[in-house]
Amino acid sequence: MERYRTRPAQYGPRQDRPRSSLPPQAGRGTGGGAVRAVRQPGPQRRSSPVRRPAPAPAPTAARFPNPRLTGLGSGLFCALVMFLLGGVCAVLFGASLTAYGVLFLPVCVLTAVWVRRGDLMTAPVVVPIAFAVGLLPVADGDGGAGGKLMGLVTALATQAGWLYGGTLIAGLIVIVRRVRLVHRRRTTTGTRPPV
Numbered sequence: 001m002e003r004y005r006t007r008p009a010q011y012g013p014r015q016d017r018p019r020s021s022l023p024p025q026a027g028r029g030t031g032g033g034a035v036r037a038v039r040q041p042g043p044q045r046r047s048s049p050v051r052r053p054a055p056a057p058a059p060t061a062a063r064f065p066n067p068r069l070t071g072l073g074s075g076l077f078c079a080l081v082m083f084l085l086g087g088v089c090a091v092l093f094g095a096s097l098t099a100y101g102v103l104f105l106p107v108c109v110l111t112a113v114w115v116r117r118g119d120l121m122t123a124p125v126v127v128p129i130a131f132a133v134g135l136l137p138v139a140d141g142d143g144g145a146g147g148k149l150m151g152l153v154t155a156l157a158t159q160a161g162w163l164y165g166g167t168l169i170a171g172l173i174v175i176v177r178r179v180r181l182v183h184r185r186r187t188t189t190g191t192r193p194p195v
Contacts, residue, residue, distance in 0.1 A: 071122035082134025101162030108166035112173035124171040
């Protein structure tokens with residue numbers, strides 16, 4: 001047997017509250033027809049947007065490599081490439097210092113472009129060191145370590161234009177990248193430089 005709970009009298013309708021102005025629901029409790037719910041105007045619920053996975057980027061046929069080298073990595077890259085290019089110049093071009101200098105310039109550009117943002121200032125430092133390392137196979141020396149050292153010093157003195165030019169190119173690229181980085185940070189944070 002089911003027992004229905006009844007509310008005590010104290011919880012009955014309050015006399016100080018106005019009655020609802022809603023019409024009575026017709027057909028409630030009777031078997032007379034379907035009852036259609038009346039929807040009151042009010043705030044609309046927004047359905048949560050369906051998240052779709054981002055489309056995969058289209059594969060490109062010719063993409064240039066874009067590695068990011070640390071300061072040490074850029075120094076090792078530049079020194080190793082210049083040493084190999086020095087060996088190639090010694091074999092193919094008869095130890096031509098001009099060919100070595102010409103090949104030095106693109107290595108400077110790649111080193112300055114591929115160094116990561118945090119180590120930008122290392123590129124103009126490692127480029128001259130790599131130039132000297134690469135001169136080891138190219139420099140003329142008459143026997144022994146002393147002769148090789150004199151040939152290296154002579155090559156550095158006579159090819160200073162290529163050395164300064166490559167270092168200047170690397171420095172300019174680093175400065176441009178640094179200015180763009182600072183400008184991008186200021187635009188994202190919304191701060192303006194002091195006038």
